[in-house]
Every structure is written in C-alpha cells, then in structure tokens.
Amino acid sequence: MVHSKGKNLLSREVAAKLSRAVCIFDLYSNDPDAYALSDMLKIPLIMADNLNDDLHNKYVLSMRPHYSVISQALYDVAMYFKYDEVAIVYDERKTRLASHFYAKARTEDRFNVQLIPELDLKDPKKTASSLQILQNTYIKNVILICDQKNMADIMNQVLRVGINDQDYKWFSSDVEVAGPNKTYPSILGMVGLSLHLSSEDAARQLEMISSSVGGGGVPLSPVVYAAMNDSLHMLTRVIRSYITVGIWQNIYPSTSTDSCPLKTKPSLVGPKLLEKLQTITHHGLTGRVSFDSNGKRTSKRALDILNIAEDGVEKVGSWKPNPKNNQDPITMKNVNPIMWLGDFAELVKCHNPGKPGKRFTKQRKVFRITAVIEPPFLEWSNGSIETRPVSNSSLQGFCLDILNELSRTVGFDYKILLRKDTTYARKVDGKWTGMLGDLIEKKADLALAPITITSEREQLIDFSKPFWDFSMSLIMQKETEDEVQLFAFVKPFDGLVWLLTIGVVLFVTVMMYAVDLFSPFGHRAEARETGEGAGDEFNLFNSLWFATASMLQQGGDNTPKSPSGRILAAAFWFFILIIISTYTANLAAFFTIKQSKRSINSLQDLVKQDKIKYGVLNSGAMKAFFESSQVSLYRQMFSQMRQQNSFVSSTKEGVAKARAGGYAYLTEQPYLDYYNQKKPCNTMLLENLLTAKSYGFGLQRNSPYVNELSVAILDLRENGFIEKTRAKWWDERSECAGKKDAKPESTTSLGIQNMAGVFIILLGGVAFSFLFVVIEIKCKRIVNMLTKNQGSSRKVSRSQTIKPNEVCRESIDASQIPVRVVVSQGPKQLKPVVLQEQPAPSQEEEPSGWRAWFVRWI
Numbered sequence: 001m002v003h004s005k006g007k008n009l010l011s012r013e014v015a016a017k018l019s020r021a022v023c024i025f026d027l028y029s030n031d032p033d034a035y036a037l038s039d040m041l042k043i044p045l046i047m048a049d050n051l052n053d054d055l056h057n058k059y060v061l062s063m064r065p066h067y068s069v070i071s072q073a074l075y076d077v078a079m080y081f082k083y084d085e086v087a088i089v090y091d092e093r094k095t096r097l098a099s100h101f102y103a104k105a106r107t108e109d110r111f112n113v114q115l116i117p118e119l120d121l122k123d124p125k126k127t128a129s130s131l132q133i134l135q136n137t138y139i140k141n142v143i144l145i146c147d148q149k150n151m152a153d154i155m156n157q158v159l160r161v162g163i164n165d166q167d168y169k170w171f172s173s174d175v176e177v178a179g180p181n182k183t184y185p186s187i188l189g190m191v192g193l194s195l196h197l198s199s200e201d202a203a204r205q206l207e208m209i210s211s212s213v214g215g216g217g218v219p220l221s222p223v224v225y226a227a228m229n230d231s232l233h234m235l236t237r238v239i240r241s242y243i244t245v246g247i248w249q250n251i252y253p254s255t256s257t258d259s260c261p262l263k264t265k266p267s268l269v270g271p272k273l274l275e276k277l278q279t280i281t282h283h284g285l286t287g288r289v290s291f292d293s294n295g296k297r298t299s300k301r302a303l304d305i306l307n308i309a310e311d312g313v314e315k316v317g318s319w320k321p322n323p324k325n326n327q328d329p330i331t332m333k334n335v336n337p338i339m340w341l342g343d344f345a346e347l348v349k350c351h352n353p354g355k356p357g358k359r360f361t362k363q364r365k366v367f368r369i370t371a372v373i374e375p376p377f378l379e380w381s382n383g384s385i386e387t388r389p390v391s392n393s394s395l396q397g398f399c400l401d402i403l404n405e406l407s408r409t410v411g412f413d414y415k416i417l418l419r420k421d422t423t424y425a426r427k428v429d430g431k432w433t434g435m436l437g438d439l440i441e442k443k444a445d446l447a448l449a450p451i452t453i454t455s456e457r458e459q460l461i462d463f464s465k466p467f468w469d470f471s472m473s474l475i476m477q478k479e480t481e482d483e484v485q486l487f488a489f490v491k492p493f494d495g496l497v498w499l500l501t502i503g504v505v506l507f508v509t510v511m512m513y514a515v516d517l518f519s520p521f522g523h524r525a526e527a528r529e530t531g532e533g534a535g536d537e538f539n540l541f542n543s544l545w546f547a548t549a550s551m552l553q554q555g556g557d558n559t560p561k562s563p564s565g566r567i568l569a570a571a572f573w574f575f576i577l578i579i580i581s582t583y584t585a586n587l588a589a590f591f592t593i594k595q596s597k598r599s600i601n602s603l604q605d606l607v608k609q610d611k612i613k614y615g616v617l618n619s620g621a622m623k624a625f626f627e628s629s630q631v632s633l634y635r636q637m638f639s640q641m642r643q644q645n646s647f648v649s650s651t652k653e654g655v656a657k658a659r660a661g662g663y664a665y666l667t668e669q670p671y672l673d674y675y676n677q678k679k680p681c682n683t684m685l686l687e688n689l690l691t692a693k694s695y696g697f698g699l700q701r702n703s704p705y706v707n708e709l710s711v712a713i714l715d716l717r718e719n720g721f722i723e724k725t726r727a728k729w730w731d732e733r734s735e736c737a738g739k740k741d742a743k744p745e746s747t748t749s750l751g752i753q754n755m756a757g758v759f760i761i762l763l764g765g766v767a768f769s770f771l772f773v774v775i776e777i778k779c780k781r782i783v784n785m786l787t788k789n790q791g792s793s794r795k796v797s798r799s800q801t802i803k804p805n806e807v808c809r810e811s812i813d814a815s816q817i818p819v820r821v822v823v824s825q826g827p828k829q830l831k832p833v834v835l836q837e838q839p840a841p842s843q844e845e846e847p848s849g850w851r852a853w854f855v856r857w858i
Contacts, residue, residue: 020253022269023235025228027220035060043270044277046231048224049147050097051296059274061295063227063286064195065303065321067097070173073193073303073319073329074101074143077171078111080330083141085112085702087134090145091119091154097173098145114139121150124157131161138702140342144172144192148221151175155186166342167707175306175313176221189341190308193319195223195286197304202226202285223286230284238276247272305332309339310347365705367414369403370435370444371395372422374651376674376729377450392416398729399448402467402713405721409712410705417444422650424451426619434619436461439700446705447698450670452621462703465710466694467722472622473669474686475654475676476612477661479599492586501579505547508572512543512565519562526561538565551576603689606664607636614664615646615654621693622667623647651675659683668693673730681736 026034026047038045039057050070051062064070078086086105090098095118105113116134120126134142146154151172158164164186175192197203203222206229242248251268281290290298305317317332371378378397395416407414423434432440435447439461453463490498516522516538527535536542537558546556550573560566600606606614614637616622626638641647646663648654654665655675659682665672669687676683697713699706716722 022239022253022273025231027224027228041270044235044274046228046235048220048227051294058295059270061231061274061277061291062297063231063289064297066296067100069321070097070193071101071104072321074171074173075104075108076319076329077305078105078141078143079108080328080332081141081169084110085114085139085141087114087116087137087139087142088145089116089119089130089134089142089154091121091147091150093147094145094173101143101145112139119146119154121153127154127157128161131157131163135161135163135704138700138704140167140169140702142168142170144170144190146172146174148174148176151187151190155190159186164341164345165704166345167704168340168342168345170341175308176223185344185347187308188310188344188347189339191316191338191340192306194304194306195227196302196318197223197226197285198287199285226285230282230286230289233284234277234280234282234289235273237280237282238273241276242272305330307338310344365412367412367445368443369414369416369446369448370419370438371399371416371448372419372424372435374422374449376733378448398725399450401725401728402716402722403448405716406709406712409715410708412705414446416448424449424620425457432460435698439698442700445700445703449698450668450695451698452668453694453696454621454624456624457698461701462699462706463696464699464706465713466696467713467717468670468695468726469692470669470695471688471692472666472690473672474603474606474614474664474666474689475658475672475683476600476664476686477658478682478684488590489587491590492583501551504572504575505551506544508547508568509540509544511568512538512546512560513540515562515565515568516543516560519564521562522565523558523561547572553580600664600686602686603633603637607633607640612662612664613644613646614666615641615644615648615657616666617651617654618647618649625690655683668695670695670730677730677734677736679735 021041021043023043024034024038024045026045026049034045034047035057038059043059045057045060047060047062048064049062050064050067051060088098088102098115098118102113102115105111114134114137116137117130119130144151144154151174155164155170158170164170170190172190172192174194175190176194200222203226206225207220207222239248242251251272253269278291278293278295281288283289292298302321303319304315305319307314307316315333316338317330320327320329320331323329373379376397377399378395381394381396392414395418403414406412417438419435419438421434425432425434425436427433431437435444435449435451436457438444439447447461450468451457451463453466457463493501516524519525523533523537524535527533538546538560542557546558549556550569553576560569600609600612606612616626626634626641629635629638648657648665651665651667651671654663654667655672657663658665659680664686666689669685672685676685697709699709713722
C-alpha cells in the first residue's frame, strides 16, 4: 500500500511508487489528481464522495449513493418537515447535486426555492457575501450541500453573519462530522444525512486505529473509514479470486523505470479488477455494497438522519429510498426531539471561531415604519402641525404607544415614513399599493397600523401575533326615542284585564251584600235577633268599600261573620294575591329592563328596509369579504352597496355620513367605539356582526423579527399593558355623557316621567275626595233643613189637637224630677245616687270663624 502523505500524486517520488499500483482509494473529496492518475494507469479509483457524471472515467467507483439519490432524500426531508420556503447553500464542488435538488424542488408548487450563489471557500469575503444574500431572503429553512470537511468553516461564517437565530433550521446533505467539526460550537443543531452503519463500534475502532497510526491529512469521520474498509475488503476478495485461479501473475503490472515511471504500458490488472468489482456484492459495515456498470453504488440501504447536539451525534431518524405500500420514506425516532441550529443560538452567541471569548455585538436595528394618520391609532400630537418628514415626537396614538414599548423590550430604533394617503392595502392593475405595497416592495420593515389579518395578506407579508381581537360592528344615527307616557304603569295589563278586574270588584260587592243579606249568621241577622246595631255593615256602599280596600291590600272596616261570607272573602283575597303579584312582577320588568326599540337589530333587518343605505370602506378586508362571500345575505348586501355606490374612501367619511342620518357604516368595532364616544353623540352601535377578526402589525415576508415582536406582544397582552393603553385612548377620551366607563347593564333606574301617572292618580283622588266632602256637607244641610221644617209642622199640628189631660201630662217631664236612689249590697250601703236634672236641649249653635266662612262659601 502506498500512502501519498499529502504529496502531489503526479510527482516523480509518488509516481514511481504508484507504477505498480492496482487500485487508488480517495479518502478526500474529488481529488482531481486521483482522477488523472486513475485514467492514466487504467486502474480503479474507489472514492468516498459522490460520483460526478461529468467526469468521463469508467474506472471511478463511488462508495456513496449517487447524487440523484441524495437529492431525492433531501426532497423527502423537505416534504416531511413541511417546508414552504427553502434556501440552497452549496460550495462550488457540489454544483451538480445542488442543481439537481433545485430542479426537483421547483416541480412542487408548495416550495418557494431560492438558490444562493455558490460559496467560494477560497475567498472568505465572497463566502460572507453569499451568506449575506441568504440573510436578505429571510428564509429560515436552509439546505447545506458541501463536503463534510468544509462544514465547520462554512458554519463559522454563518455564525459571523448572524443567520443562526432561533428560527433557523439547517439540514446538510452530509453531516458525517470528524476532526475539528466536532469541537466548533457553530455546528451545534445541524441535522443531515449519513451512510447507515451496521456497527458503529467497529467504525469508531477504525477511526481510532487511523488516528494512532497517523499519516497527516484531514481527520475523517467513522463513516468514511467504514466505507473504505468495505471497499478494501471487496478488492481483497477480487485479488484472492485471481490468485486462486492462477492469472494474477499474468495481469500484475511490471516495474517501471525511474526516468519515466508512468510511461509504462498499462497492464491488464485495471480492467480485470473493474470487471470483477462490478459483479460482486459485499456486506460490510455500511451495509450491502455493489456497483453498476457506471460505477454507481446500487445499494438500496437506508440513510441515517443525524443530529449534532452538545453531548455528541445522535441518530434521530432514517430515510428509505423506495418505501412500499405508500409508506413515508422518512421515519423519525420519538425518543428525543430534534435540536435545530436555532435552538443553540443563545448558547453560541458568545463564540467567535478562532478567537474564544470575543462576543459579537448585534447592531441595533433601525426599523423603517410605514404608517397612516388614523385616530386614535395614530394622530398628530397636541400642538403639532402636519409636516414632512415626520418626527417621532409629533405623533401620538394607541399603536405608537405599543411601538415604543416594543422598541424598549425588543431593542430597536425606528423612523416613521408617513404616507400621504390612508390606504392600507389596495390592488391596482395587479399591483398592491398602500402600506401593504410598501412591505412587499421592501420600502418599509413594519406597518404601524391596525391591519386585519387575512389569509390573502398572509401569503404576501408576515404578521406579528394579534394585539387586538374584535368583531365587526355597524354605526348609525340614533333613532328617535318614544314620547314619555305618564300612565305607563297601566302597561303591565291590557285593557281587557283591567276591565275584568274592575268587574270582579263590582261583582264581589254585590255578592258580599247578598250573602250578608240572606245569611242567618251575618251582621243583618244578628242585628234583627239582638236588636242591637243597624246591621248595615255590608250594605252596598260598605261592601264596595270592603272590596276596594281589599283590592288595594288595605283592611276594610268590617269583615264577614257568616261562613259563606268568609269563603267569598277568602276566594276574593286569593284572586287579589295572584293579580297583585303578577302586576308587581310585570311592572318591575316593564320599567327596569331595557326594551330594544331599534327598528334595525341585525343585518337581516338592514337588508329588509330601504330607508337607510349602508356601505363599507372602498378598499380593505371588509369589502373583500363581502365581494368574495358565498353567503346569500352577504352577496345581496354587496350587490346593494355596489348598486347604490355607497362605499366610502375612509372611516371618517363613513362616520360623518352615519351622523348625518340615513346611512349605516360597517367596519371594525374599535374604530366605531372611538367615533361613537365623540360629539355630537348622536350615533349608536349594532355590535358583534360577522365573524371575529384580529389586528396585527405587518412585516416583510420572512422577516427575522416576527418571532421577537410576537413574543413581546403576547407579553404586553398578558401583563395588561395593551388593555391599559386601550382604556387611555378610548374610555378616558370619551366626550359623551353616559358612555365613559359605561358598563353593559340590562336595567335602569326609574325617573319621574315613568311614575308621574301614579302621582296624578293620587292628586286626582285627593281632589275628588275634597269635592265629595263639599257635596256631603251640602247634602247634609239640605237634609237638616228638610228635617227641621217637618219637625216644626208636626209640633203645630199636635198643639191644635191636644187634650187637656195631655197638656198636664206633657207639662210634667219626669226627667226634671229629682230622684234619690239607694242601692243596697249586703251589709254595705253605697252612697246615694242622685239623678241630676237633664239640661234642656239647646238651640243649634251657629258656626263661627273659618267654619262659618266655609259654610257660607258652600
């Protein structure tokens, strides 16, 4: 065996030793001198790298699968991990494999494939320039195609450029690490393909033997040593077979002269060895080894998927070239999850290859912010006038407060580029304009506005996590309120119930009178039997009073004595209990629960009427929603809006038309909440329409700052900063009474206008009672006058017809004779009781004072 020890294979010293060589083993990658020597001597060249089709040398054999197989494996990996975007980074010696994979990936519509300019490893500046192009694409999924010996140098450059943050996922076509590759932190998290080893311990043993023997050169991975060991065993088998049959002496090359060692006529050993190597099969450390007529390895053995971690290289899965029964070609182990390159970003940020301890300082990013004036999200600050270029201090608003907080927590500066229009996103002649167009054309890094997140926009730009979730609403002029009804307290019952209730009172009055009249146990019967009292406790008038007092839940003067009367009263009282309870409940509900008096309470109501027009913004997510919707209601609404040309150019215009009346404007609820709290306070909202949406900040496609901003926004939502900022710009700036800090309630307190009818009834009762007193007094005087006149006429008639003895009898008044009565009670004698002389009936006194005035007045 001849070892070149790093010397030129075509030098005289090495060539003299190789003149009798029968096979060349290339442990490095595509050594051009090895190709030339193999072609010159016509002997097999067994190489550890992939075979290139552009080298026309039939004596070359490769221990690795053909690049088309590797390309298919990379394609299956991209499909398995569901990559949407892939960047291909390759060195100049792997152009064929990179081109083949690029062409294959382009056949899949789901892939956005970017082929980065090849890496010129001889010039670090050019390598850094190519990696800078990768950084500008913002693609996070990278396929690295290079020799394993160059991986460390390339990844060191990656670390310097700064394209290894936590979102990056690097996958290599050859991740068989060895030598310095094992110690560099820059390759931590690298995932890639490798030949399958049937015995890893044996492969490591070969590596240890090679290290102990020495010989210089680049350290190789255990896989390379295992592959070369398998090829050496194959060659040994072939030579032994030729020795056995006795033809080896005839084909073995003769010794060359020192003057021209490689000028000797080629022997027959090369073709014979090649012929035999292409026909035999060997089962070695790398599996089944065989070659086709073109020198390609025909093994169908699976490839391993390796992951480089802190504690070493771990097998995380495998790839099968030809799976059966629609099986997935990728099989992943579920023991430990893959640790990608980005997962070690924080760990390796202090490492600078070759200069330990030096920390890379990331330059503070200056964001170019595209924005539009849209109060209260962004507006001119107090005292500021509209000027351009815009200074950050001349603006204020909800979004700007959030941006300032993000700038502090994430760590960036910004410059606001204020647009002259208020367009968020509009497609004109196939080209997007507005803030969305600024991001697509990379004129800005971030759009400072409440941009609604939609699937269409997600395909054009990236969004941060939502900072506000909302629904669609409708704003329109308040409808005229109903006039105050003074007698609204009669509303709980309709007219028929009131009439029946009054009828029941009158009916019970008559029944109570009849029961007391005919019952032998009533008040009348008792008066007849005892001769005491008049027995009129339940005449018609008193019965009416009893029924009325009971109905008003007041006690009457008397209660029935007879069982029949009590049964009637109990039934009546039960009737009153139910009536009063029902009335009280309905009265409370009628006065305290807010009844919706709006004629429009849904989109269906809006479509059915024709008095109020409705519209949306002429550009934006709302118009796109109605235009593309398949729901019949929304299609009808869009057709009506287009027919009436009721679109508006801005939210401010839509709100102004709604305030003027006869127009309803549909848009996001946060906008309408703001304008609904502004003067003249003549608008109302119809909330929670359509589906829920979210606001997010827009960024360039594949922006490296999406994740940082999203995490910061989630933190602001969790600690209450965004809600506090919302209250600052909405609730605290309300100009409408009753809307600031308003809480959604279903009840309201009663005002005097609601209860005025009760007071009117009371005053009416007082006035009617006073009038009835006057009538009673008048009637009483008339009755007294009639009674007095009748008494005088009876006295005159009796004086004319009286007899003499009757005169004497009448002249003696027994009541005027003093009588002494002695009452005896046993041995005790009580004091005499003297009946005093009764005073003579006096004449009716004339009223005096105010009573005289009142009597004269009536």
